[in-house]
Amino acid sequence: MKKLLDCHKGEKVKVVKLNASYDLKQRLISFGVMKEAVIEVLEHAPKKKTIEIKVGKMRLALRDIEAATVEVEEI
Amino acid sequence: MSEKKIDPQACPIIAKHIKVALVGQPNVGKSMLINSISNAHLHVGNFSGVTVDKTEVLFDYKDYHFTVVDLPGTYAFTDYTIEERVTHEYLCAEDYDIIINVVDSTNLEKNLQLTSELLTMNKKMVIALNMSDEAEKEGIEIDEKYMSELLGVACVKVSAAAKTGIETLINTVIEVYLAPKKDAKLIFSEAVEEEIATIISYLQKHKYEARNSYRNIAINLLKENKKTYAKLHDDPIWTELQPILIEASHHIELHHNTDDIKEAFAEEYSAFNRGIVTEVVKQTQQLESKSLTEKIDSILIHPLFGIPIFLFFMWGLFQLTFTLGNIPMEWIDGFFGWLGETVSPTISNDDVRSLVVDGIIGGVGAVVLFTPNIIILFIGIALLETTGYMSRVAFLLDGFFHKFGLHGQSFIPLVTGFGCSIPAYMSARILKNDRDRLLTLFIIGFMSCGARLPVYVLFAGAFFGADMAGNILFIIYVSGAMLGLLAAKVLKMTAFKGVDEPFVMEMPKYRLPSLKLIWHTVLTQTIMYLKKAGTFIAGAAILVWFLSNYPHNLDLEKAYNVKIEKAVDVTQKAKLENKLAQEELEQSYLGRIGKFTEPLFEPLGFDWKMNVALQAGLAAKEVVVSTLGVLYSMGSDVDETSKSLADNIRENIPFASAVAFIVVIMIYLPCLAATTVFAKEAGSWKYAVYLFIFTSVVAYSLAFIAYRVTLMLT
Numbered sequence: 148m149k150k151l152l153d154c155h156k157g158e159k160v161k162v163v164k165l166n167a168s169y170d171l172k173q174r175l176i177s178f179g180v181m182k183e184a185v186i187e188v189l190e191h192a193p194k195k196k197t198i199e200i201k202v203g204k205m206r207l208a209l210r211d212i213e214a215a216t217v218e219v220e221e222i
Numbered sequence: 223m224s225e226k227k228i229d230p231q232a233c234p235i236i237a238k239h240i241k242v243a244l245v246g247q248p249n250v251g252k253s254m255l256i257n258s259i260s261n262a263h264l265h266v267g268n269f270s271g272v273t274v275d276k277t278e279v280l281f282d283y284k285d286y287h288f289t290v291v292d293l294p295g296t297y298a299f300t301d302y303t304i305e306e307r308v309t310h311e312y313l314c315a316e317d318y319d320i321i322i323n324v325v326d327s328t329n330l331e332k333n334l335q336l337t338s339e340l341l342t343m344n345k346k347m348v349i350a351l352n353m354s355d356e357a358e359k360e361g362i363e364i365d366e367k368y369m370s371e372l373l374g375v376a377c378v379k380v381s382a383a384a385k386t387g388i389e390t391l392i393n394t395v396i397e398v399y400l401a402p403k404k405d406a407k408l409i410f411s412e413a414v415e416e417e418i419a420t421i422i423s424y425l426q427k428h429k430y431e432a433r434n435s436y437r438n439i440a441i442n443l444l445k446e447n448k449k450t451y452a453k454l455h456d457d458p459i460w461t462e463l464q465p466i467l468i469e470a471s472h473h474i475e476l477h478h479n480t481d482d483i484k485e486a487f488a489e490e491y492s493a494f495n496r497g498i499v500t501e502v503v504k505q506t507q508q509l510e511s512k513s514l515t516e517k518i519d520s521i522l523i524h525p526l527f528g529i530p531i532f533l534f535f536m537w538g539l540f541q542l543t544f545t546l547g548n549i550p551m552e553w554i555d556g557f558f559g560w561l562g563e564t565v566s567p568t569i570s571n572d573d574v575r576s577l578v579v580d581g582i583i584g585g586v587g588a589v590v591l592f593t594p595n596i597i598i599l600f601i602g603i604a605l606l607e608t609t610g611y612m613s614r615v616a617f618l619l620d621g622f623f624h625k626f627g628l629h630g631q632s633f634i635p636l637v638t639g640f641g642c643s644i645p646a647y648m649s650a651r652i653l654k655n656d657r658d659r660l661l662t663l664f665i666i667g668f669m670s671c672g673a674r675l676p677v678y679v680l681f682a683g684a685f686f687g688a689d690m691a692g693n694i695l696f697i698i699y700v701s702g703a704m705l706g707l708l709a710a711k712v713l714k715m716t717a718f719k720g721v722d723e724p725f726v727m728e729m730p731k732y733r734l735p736s737l738k739l740i741w742h743t744v745l746t747q748t749i750m751y752l753k754k755a756g757t758f759i760a761g762a763a764i765l766v767w768f769l770s771n772y773p774h775n776l777d778l779e780k781a782y783n784v785k786i787e788k789a790v791d792v793t794q795k796a797k798l799e800n801k802l803a804q805e806e807l808e809q810s811y812l813g814r815i816g817k818f819t820e821p822l823f824e825p826l827g828f829d830w831k832m833n834v835a836l837q838a839g840l841a842a843k844e845v846v847v848s849t850l851g852v853l854y855s856m857g858s859d860v861d862e863t864s865k866s867l868a869d870n871i872r873e874n875i876p877f878a879s880a881v882a883f884i885v886v887i888m889i890y891l892p893c894l895a896a897t898t899v900f901a902k903e904a905g906s907w908k909y910a911v912y913l914f915i916f917t918s919v920v921a922y923s924l925a926f927i928a929y930r931v932t933l934m935l936t
């Protein structure tokens with residue numbers, strides 16, 4: 148499955164599933180990262196340690212480990 | 223509301239008092255709104271038990287007394303950060319009349335996520351559609367009448383920045399306050415509605431008595447709300463209700479294809495919100511493909527230039543804090559010196575004079591002395607935060623700091639620590655997560671603060687000579703910082719072990735800073751510092767004063783005073799006075815502790831004089847040099863540049879002991895004032911004890927190693 152972490156800069160994808168632990172999942176959901184949400188990857192920090200994404204109108208930063216728990220598909 | 227049914231005639235004051243809880247997601251403009259509503263009375267305090275600032279505004283409008291409590295910004299009720307916990311607890315447990323939910327009109331869908339959770343709280347509510355000026359500019363039109371109708375909650379367009387709609391908002395609050403409570407209209411998918419209906423009919427059948435509506439109870443039960451569960455758990459109907467609930471959850475989870483009911487509900491809310499937004503929001507003009515924020519971001523978080531740009535900003539802030547801050551510091555220092563000198567002749571009793579002048583005025587002076595630094599630093603941080611740049615900093619630096627178990631934002635408190643630990647501890651507030659913040663707080667002390675510089679200068683000068691001293695200083699500072707990062711890693715693997723806290727952070731829109739808002743935040747925080755820390759720090763200063771001045775040895779004083787009077791020239795007099803000071807310090811409580819602990823510090827090569835200097839240094843690092851000066855007495859006016867002291871130290875202290883001494887100075891507690899601030903920021907004195915143990919053990923072990931290694935090498 149494709150992960151959010153694998154997406155390149157500028158790519159737009161749709162969330163399929165959250166494989167995160169309970170806490171992280173709640174956190175992601177409270178920011179609108181949930182099933183069916185459309186995400187655009189905006190920026191990568193050096194070495195892809197952190198990535199910036201756009202969900203709806205909000206920009207979010209996530210670590211690589213967190214981004215790896217989000218399963219996505221191309222749209 | 224039952225408890226508000228008080229005869230207005232009998233008790234007019236209480237009857238006309240409206241207590242408002244201001245709730246919203248971070249960065250929606252709550253602080254600014256509270257600022258626009260009233261500047262009259264600003265009350266700053268802490269929420270009980272935690273260090274989150276609590277702002278209360280009191281004002282009168284028409285015939286009503288308003289109390290508005292600004293609750294910390296929260297995305298949802300997940301209890302992830304202290305802010306979320308404080309807000310959630312306040313909303314559930316405290317007594318208030320009405321909620322104002324502030325939302326950002328330019329991003330309604332995201333903001334409604336919190337709103338929909340608030341709708342089940344069984345409280346009267348008004349929604350303030352803030353940033354309506356910005357929404358207009360972006361071509362976003364919201365039909366607030368229709369929205370009020372759809373949600374069953376009054377919605378008012380306001381702009382905290384342009385000050386529009388504020389009066390309508392307050393009038394609406396009064397109207398809603400006076401009207402009977404209406405149920406909000408929160409509609410779910412068919413599957414959930416079915417289950418809600420089942421539970422409602424069950425509650426009706428059993429005539430369950432509750433203040434909240436059956437519908438809200440049903441929703442909260444399905445959402446596995448802990449409080450509602452706890453309440454019903456002790457009720458006889460629970461045994462029958464439980465299987466119904468389990469069945470219902472299964473049904474809903476199946477429907478949403480998940481095994482997590484919270485996720486299912488989040489999706490329900492999100493669907494509902496999307497519905498509302500499609501109904502009431504019209505986008506009249508198409509947004510540019512790339513917003514201004516994205517353009518700025520492409521420079522400021524550029525993979526190559528981002529970090530240098532940030533370092534430049536940091537350097538500027540740092541320069542300002544410790545150079546501009548020094549100017550008023552000199553005035554303040556001068557003022558308290560003058561005050562002491564003016565007051566001291568008016569008090570005849572020696573002990574009282576010493577207490578007032580050295581203890582109280584000196585102690586309070588030390589607190590006030592840091593205020594300029596703190597104000598400048600707070601202005602800097604407020605600027606970073608309100609412009610939205612702070613999150614970019616975390617984004618840029620997290621990769622590096624995460625290696626050591628720290629958070630990207632830890633950088634700011636750590637760098638500030640090179641100036642002074644007090645503002646550094648306070649700036650650690652920018653870390654929203656408890657564990658990240660605690661870990662950062664624990665290692666701030668490793669960044670050598672400005673007050674330690676005189677000690678380093680003295681020793682480096684004494685043992686290495688002027689041309690090498692600079693390099694030695696550099697080595698001391700850099701190795702301190704590296705030790706700090708290592709310590710963070712070690713703490714992370716031991717005391718703060720566990721899975722990493724998730725790092726998911728909003729990168730807010732860039733905004734021009736508002737002067738008024740910055741003034742407001744800085745004022746609030748400065749008052750907090752002076753009020754809270756001030757009392758602690760002054761108390762601690764008095765304690766140290768006491769330990770180093772008592773008990774008096776009257777015989778000793780008498781004997782010396784006779785000798786001093788007999789002394790022929792000034793130098794001899796000074797020598798005698800110094801000798802008296804030395805002997806008095808030796809037999810004071812502090813001196814006794816120094817002597818008593820001599821065996822403990824012998825493995826490090828310290829004599830009792832070094833012990834006393836170190837222990838006095840717990841109060842403040844500035845004291846170390848002056849204490850050493852008194853103890854290795856040469857001339858009464860001692861500072862780090864005095865030639866004789868450096869010579870004396872070189873002659874009296876072996877090189878290896880000196881190295882060990884420096885290592886201890888680098889690592890152990892910065893000062894009492896900082897330690898009290900640390901305890902306040904960490905949230906408990908328990909942590910101050912841990913910090914003391916941690917720094918002492920590390921300082922001792924490393925000093926021991928340094929001592930042995932130096933002995934072997936020399």
Ligand SMILES: Nc1nc2c(ncn2[C@@H]2O[C@H](COP(=O)(O)OP(=O)(O)O)[C@@H](O)[C@H]2O)c(=O)[nH]1
Nearest residue numbers: 248249250251252253254353381382383733736
């Ligand atoms: N254009 C505009 N900006 C606003 C408005 N209200 C607040 N802001 C800005 O939004 C940012 C965040 O506001 P703040 O009050 O700190 O938000 P809080 O985190 O909810 O307290 C600040 O930069 C404000 O200047 C508004 O009504 N219109």
